[in-house]
Amino acid sequence: MNKLLATSCLLLSAMPMTSFAADCGKVTIADMNWSSATLIANIDRFILANGYDCDAELVPGDTMPTGTSMIEKGEPDIAPEFWSNSLKAALDKGVEEGRLRFAGSTLSEGGVEGFWVPKFLVDKDPSLATIQGVKNNPLLFKHPEDPTKGAFYGCPAGWNCQISSGNLFNALGLEDSGFELIDPGSGAGLAGSIAKAYERGQGWFGYYWAPTAVLGKYEMVKVDFGSGIDEEHFKACTTSEQCLEPKVTMYPPSAVDTVVTESFAQRAPGAMSYLANRSFTTNDLNTLLAWMEDNQADGEIAGEYFLQSHADIWTQWVTPEVAAKVKAAL
Secondary structure (H helix, E strand, O other), X not given: OHHHHHHHHHHHHHHHHHHHHHHHOEEEEEEEXXXXXXXXXXXXXXXXXXXXXXXXXXXXXXXXXXXXXXXXXXXXXXXXXXXXHHHHHHHHHHHHOOOEEEEEEOEOOOEEEEEEEEHHHHHHOHHHHEHHHHHOOHXXXXXXXXXXXXXXXXXXXXXXXXXHHHHHHHHOOOOOOOEEEEOOOOHHHHHHHHHHHHHHOOOOOEEEEEXXXXXXXXXXXXXXXXXXXXXXHHHHHHOOOOOOOOOOOOOOOEOEEEEEEHHHHHHOHHHHHHHHHOXXXXXXXXXXXXXXXXXXXXXXXHHHHHHHHOHHHHHHHOOHHHHHHHHHHO
């Protein structure tokens, strides 16, 4: 009888783990093409696979195609770092229709977007911290192929911020002030243009965001448009390709969320608890991204470095039991 009771207890104690693994099942995670996103995607993959027994895999992603696919096709299951302002209306509609869910805030302080210039230029001429000062001096930001024009570096093609930076370029009348909008071709191209200009002591003017390793390594000043923030117009027009009359507005703080499909949220409550708790401060992420760049590490290597070196952070996101499993896998 005692042996039977002991066996029954063992089976019962094993049931939640077995059920949990079955519930989680196969999980696809969007591995987006910028450093912080691929870092977080790799962290999520490791923790979900080893802490929650999910069959987790990374799939290529980017803001617009990933958001559209999640709404229309129900895949991938998780977008770990979604800058929600860039696709706000579609995401909200997806939530209303029961297709998507916001799992938690990826960045506890939100993301920062804006137009930037090097601090060493502002130190020499404080007016360059304002858009009027920049417009008055286009040749401080010389175009790489046409020295008679100033260069404004926008977002790479395919990134949703290409829309907002292009609309604001037009709203600010930068072309009339002697600037030409340059597509840097990729995130690496955009970052490289800042590094090259800074190291040569040359002017640079364009769009960028934080937290990033670049803004951690190179002191940049966000240009004040003198307009304040018109969040309603920004959401309704600035971020839309159909915006015919964009107005000048500073970028509102960006909500950076973890977005999941509703089907995943319902079948994996334990994993959802982790995603709800998993949040980075700007300073912590800047530090990680700087390490990643300095060591030429990809998302997988940087993710393992974080899990091994910063247990004080990630163990706060999970239960002690899950933490033990993740540590054992490391």
